[in-house]
Amino acid sequence: MSRLFAGLCALLLAVPLLAGATAAGLLGGGIGGQTPRPSPSATADIPAGYQQLYRAAAATCPGLPWTVLAAVGKVETDHGQNPDWTSDAGAVGPMQFLAGTFTAYGVDGDGDGTADITNPADAIYSAANYLCASGARDGADISGALYAYNHDTSYVTRVLTQADLYTTPDPTSSGPSTAALTAVDYATAQIGLPYLWGGDGPDYGEKGFDCSGLSRAAYAAAGITIPRVAQDQFDAGPRLPPGTPLEIGDLVFYGTSTIDITHVGIYIGGGEMINAPRRGAPVRTETYVRPSYLGATRPAHP
Template sequence: MSAPARAAGGIGCAVVALPLLALLVITAAVGSLFPGGGGASAAPSAHATADIPAPMLALYQRAAPECPGLSWTVLAAIGKVETNHGRHPTMISSAGAVGPMQFLPSTFPLYAYPVPPGGKKPPTPWDPVDAVFAAARLLCANGAQDGKNLRRAIWHYNHSNAYVNQVLKIADEYASQVAPPTGAAGTAVAFARAQLGTPYVWGGDGPAEGGFDCSGLTKAAYAAAGITLPRVANDQYQATPKIPAGQPLLPGDLVFYGTPGRIHHVGLYIGNNQMINAPNRHSLVRVEDYRWKDYYAATRPTARGATQ
């Protein structure tokens, strides 16, 4: 793949020396004892278990708590894009990045310590344990902690918005929806998923305008389910039933951003700490972490109160 400027590296070309099978089996067993942090607790989807080697899946889950709030699915998605979870036969990029998580040798030492259990001493970017833990620390240092700026963190791994979108899409596919949405919420989520990749258009309500803005997308999603919402984000917040702070969100909930009386953005929650939204000009409808720095509150249009 073409290599934009990146912090960790790019897919490349040299045979990787994977640890002994016995060590990987131990890693898988130990990793199963460690719950993830935040979204890391999401169960793997059937696609994830089929696509990710079991030792690597356990390793992603074990490493995610290095960064509180980081989902193991994001680490796994990066591992998929970079080297197909260590399956890529040649792993030195044109930029000189190496190993299963594609680190530049000059960057890796910044995130290699402390050496994780099962890692090499001294640590090396060629070792999956060392590399995945270092990747979690790199993401954390650049905004992934508690989901404060996950997109920025992934962008620092590879300076490409297309790369960020690809990683988040794969991460969403790797997370199992424990309780798939049904009824109106399920219809709204399905509608929003079908719009992924649609351009952002300020004031846009759909194809007639060439795309959506944030509240145009949520309004259209619930219109598909037979629920009428007001047009703008602040009015949607005022018109829909509020979810008490601390109560778990459900797929189909609306998540709002801003301050009291000045709600400026809305997204559609889809589970696993992620939402579908139309974020801003020069972007596309996409999946991303819902916990932005000015997250305000959530509502549930299906509970009561919305016009149907």
């Protein structure tokens, strides 16, 4: 494959995102609704009282899926089941708040007249309040809100992945395969590397990636060979019918038409993708919803 065309993704210009748009609202996929049904995993994993609190607290922030709030609780303290509720940074309680942040955003969730950082109801309502104030309202910037909650891109990915696992999947789907999860794990580990036109990454002795180099390397790590160029990856499929809910690991494509694909990203759940965007922008997570979106493929079809 000629390297002349390997960096087609570099032609993808920054485009305005659809403010307030979500994956579910546009394509029926992801976790974009505020009240997605709990998956069997959620029912088995989340204590009933906590699930009720997550649902009620998320309802105070239109556009914040309760599954995202629940995923924060899972990642932070396993829904309060981790007895060590004080982090090295001094974060406290089931939702791991720093004292100063809780002072600014704390909510009296159980209505007893006191906002208590260690009280599950207060902590969960406060987390919803903080996420809402940080960009989650109307689903405008879920990943940005999570990054404000914990300044770690891998944390954002873990929470979004967990949120998808807590959402009832498409009944025709068996969920993401091991290969898809492996590809996402690989891509997550590359976050922060520079964009490099034609770049295939450290495995090829290069310091960065372009968009299709990242997607090919991610699936190579999972033992699946896909073409090098974004257009060829789209053509190779298997292509998802329009409206099919996206799954973790799906490749999402952009361009001016299906014969002019200029960019590809790797879907990680919650309406987000990992991609190598363009010159000057490192590998990072972003919303996959853009006007130039043309469709998705599922290389790791179960």
